[in-house]
Amino acid sequence: MIRITEQESKYNDIDKMSVLEILKDINEEDKLVPQAVEKVIPQIEKLATAVADRMAKGGRLFYIGAGTSGRLGVVDASECPPTFGVPFDWVVGIIAGGDIAIRKAVENAEDDVAQAWVDLQEYSINEKDCLIGLAASGTTPYVIGGLNTARKNGILTGCIVCNEGGPIAAESDYPVEVVVGPEFLTGSTRMKSGTAQKLVLNMLSTTVMIKLGRVRGNKMVDMQLTNDKLVDRGTQMVMHELNIDYDKAADLLLRYGSVRKAVEAGQNL
Template identity: 60%
Template sequence: MDFIKTTEADSKYNNLESMTVSDLLVNINNEDKTVPVAIEKALPFIEAVIAQTVLKLKDGGRIFYMGAGTSGRLGVLDASECPPTFGVPSSLVVGIIAGGDKAIRDAVEFAEDSTTQGWDDLLAHNISTKDVVIGIAASGTTPYVISALEACNAKGIITGCITCNHNSPLSQTAQFPIEIIVGSEFITGSSRMKAGTAQKLVLNMISTATMIQLGKIKGNKMIDMQLSNDKLVDRGVKMIMTELNISYHDAEILLQEFKSVRNVLKHANNGN
């Protein structure tokens, strides 16, 4: 099947500079509304990636997100939010961006074009067959990502991907591809818009569902969250109040003593 890069297709809108701010917002919002519908079509493929990821993490493995530009930044964002949300070490979900940490804020010229650096970056983390590597590229053509996944495949490492073009080189490389076909962007080729939104939503699904499967949530509460600010401490106290039917003051004392909501509940359930 021929590969058509719909993320580069001409926008359905023209003369954007002549639109009022109101018209711009309405049209952008109308395009954004199509993203969840596109994701819904790919849910079985997202589930397949999560199933593999859960198996690997239960066996002591890790998740690696790899991307360039916006895609890389979104992977780094999702990875960085897992420790405070789920209380996991920063080494469990790792975001790697072409060009290194500098590229999170500033574009690093031609970093995405390397066909060797991606694998080198994974080797720096002692990548192994216990791990899962998920390549992220709206276009599905980023050499940095594709070459890294090719190397992983050759070494027996599970690979997945998130892309917004059908039958792209990246989709053909990944063992478990996820394709979210969002079509042309409001500004032609600006894949930081719908494609970026789609990638962010899918990354949320992967990390959240995986962590729930690993037992990091009780009921609907983040019992392993890091208590890194007053808002989160207050949230933790209120979780304990609800679970144990005790006062705010008593819950606060318990949280101060046991340092996490999970530890408090474990202590209570043991009858101590």
């Protein structure tokens, strides 16, 4: 397959550019990313709908990937519990090479076609669950193997890739192929490709959590109150919902532990 992500940058002699020229040209390329994402919203819609349906029936969401893609999956998964108050095992991000690979590249980890399924077994993944493969290239063996075995076991599969027609998309029930074009720095898929994957992950997990009832109006009513800023934000939400003063709202919030529970309690007073 032709991998657009590996094609030559359209910018030459970038090592001779001024700082301003480099920044402006990177920015010009970055502007293309949301346009590419917009083109595949129908693909994202199908994936998000399918994942929400599975999770509403008790399933979980897993991400697998290597390098930048794997790290992005881990980030998205790790942000779901504090943002939406869901259990830590509802959304799980797995990176080739294990957690050490989040900070340090693990040699050849992405080339093991069997390891992803081994990693997934630690979580007892089953036919109720969803598995999304993340790979800018669309050809990472670790991801291909995980998706292939998952499909054989009745697990819903999807992917977020930045090349069309690759083997990862072929192993996915719901592929999302965001083609952002060659990178400013040839082959550096942590740039536009990584940005595209991050945007799609934001759209996917947020949409799924909204459909699972984890948002009220436009508020994160189940967010974890892990610092003073979030306690203040939650207090403001309770004030707005109940039309009460700050001190009363703070008291309700701290007494019941979440915006949702505080509002429900306040409505019943």
